[in-house]
Amino acid sequence: MSSHTAQELAQRTTELVTLPAIYHRVKQVFDDPEGSVLDLAKVVVADPGITMRVLRVVNSVFYGFPGKVETMSRAVSVLGMQQVHDIVLATTVTAVFSGMRPERMDVARFWRASAMRGLLARAAAKSCGLLDAERLFVGGLLADIGHMVMYMHVPQLAEAALAECRASGAAPELIERELIGCDYAAVGAELLRAWQLPTSFSTAIGAQIDPARGAPHEFEACLLHFARCAVGEDGELLESARIVATVVPAAWHMTRLEPQAFEGACAEAGSSMAAVMGLFFPEYA
Numbered sequence: 001m002s003s004h005t006a007q008e009l010a011q012r013t014t015e016l017v018t019l020p021a022i023y024h025r026v027k028q029v030f031d032d033p034e035g036s037v038l039d040l041a042k043v044v045v046a047d048p049g050i051t052m053r054v055l056r057v058v059n060s061v062f063y064g065f066p067g068k069v070e071t072m073s074r075a076v077s078v079l080g081m082q083q084v085h086d087i088v089l090a091t092t093v094t095a096v097f098s099g100m101r102p103e104r105m106d107v108a109r110f111w112r113a114s115a116m117r118g119l120l121a122r123a124a125a126k127s128c129g130l131l132d133a134e135r136l137f138v139g140g141l142l143a144d145i146g147h148m149v150m151y152m153h154v155p156q157l158a159e160a161a162l163a164e165c166r167a168s169g170a171a172p173e174l175i176e177r178e179l180i181g182c183d184y185a186a187v188g189a190e191l192l193r194a195w196q197l198p199t200s201f202s203t204a205i206g207a208q209i210d211p212a213r214g215a216p217h218e219f220e221a222c223l224l225h226f227a228r229c230a231v232g233e234d235g236e237l238l239e240s241a242r243i244v245a246t247v248v249p250a251a252w253h254m255t256r257l258e259p260q261a262f263e264g265a266c267a268e269a270g271s272s273m274a275a276v277m278g279l280f281f282p283e284y285a
Contacts, residue, residue: 002157006146006182007124010190013149017100022047023201024093027196030085030250041073044088052086053091060277086138089197093142102151104159108284110148112175115143115276116269117227122235123265124223128255130177135200139220141280142225143205154180173209185209212250222251230266235273237266 025043027033047050048176051072058069058079071077076084094111101107121140125133138147173183189206191198200217207214207221208228214221229246232238244259251265252259277285 002179003156003181004154004157005192006186009146009149009153009182009187010194012153013191014194015098016152019096020047020092021086022050026088030081035081037046037076037081038073040084041071041076042078045072046086050088050091054087057091057279058086062272062279067091082132083134086135090138090141090280093145095150097145098281098283100148100152103155105148105151105155109234110144111281111284112277113231113233114144114235115280116235116237116273117141117143117224118233118266119269120227120230121223121267124226124255124257124262126268127261127265128219128223128257130219130223136220139224142192142201143188143208143224143228144184145191145205146184146186147185149191150176150180150184155175156252159265171209183209183220183232211248211254218254222255224256226252226255226262229261237270238268266276 007056022043025046026040029043030038033280039173044054054072057063058065058075063079065078069078079087079195083133098111118137118140120181121136122133122144125136130136147158148162153183157180158176161172161179161198164170164175165172166264173185178182185208186205190203192202200220203214204220208224211218211221211225226247230238230243240259240263243262251257274285
């Protein structure tokens with residue numbers, strides 16, 4: 001049994017992987033009470049690669065806006081500063097990690113499952129009437145990033161934990177705590193904190209196993225919990241009965257989401273999968 005901590009694995013990752021300066025400039029404008037739509041557009045336009053990615057996302061069926069959005073100022077006006085921040089975050093994080101090929105890890109499978117979790121969290125949030133449902137796509141996309149970190153630094157242990165989980169049917173976090181010393185949710189939360197991402201993301205991701213521990217973001221943690229329980233290793237949606245049996249009762253209660261409505265969210269998520277993979281992970285689409 002090893003005794004790695006979530007903080008240790010996150011720290012080792014920050015020494016190897018840093019978010020691009022463009023994200024930090026976007027976050028600075030976003031966090032500035034006097035920051036404007038024009039200020040944010042100017043920052044994004046300064047990076048042609050990010051500009052192209054944001055406009056691709058805005059003009060995709062994923063958002064479904066009528067008419068073509070051709071300028072960044074128009075994109076920020078249409079989407080709002082919050083959504084542009086979140087798109088830049090999603091594109092920069094996935095770009096940073098897309099070049100990673102950790103030992104013993106099926107990266108294509110990882111990103112397929114992550115994309116489906118993001119889509120499902122977003123669709124479930126919309127079913128709950130959450131106004132900033134788009135944020136949950138980013139939360140779901142990053143919810144499993146702790147596993148990427150584990151495979152980067154302790155690949156043999158990560159592989160052993162997965163094998164034991166498959167063999168025994170035990171919850172992955174229990175096996176990981178026993179073999180590694182911490183679980184993927186805690187590692188992901190620590191990495192996001194180290195990167196100084198919005199606390200709503202790190203708190204909800206850290207509490208996705210037990211959403212009641214996610215205050216003041218327990219609602220978002222519940223939605224990530226739903227996605228965690230509903231998506232299989234290959235990005236496939238699991239059977240409804242299995243999902244309902246796995247979700248903790250408190251998640252249904254806190255969100256007031258009915259199983260039938262969640263099935264509709266699953267269908268919506270599945271219908272968007274090909275488009276999202278093409279946008280964010282064309283090499284695995």
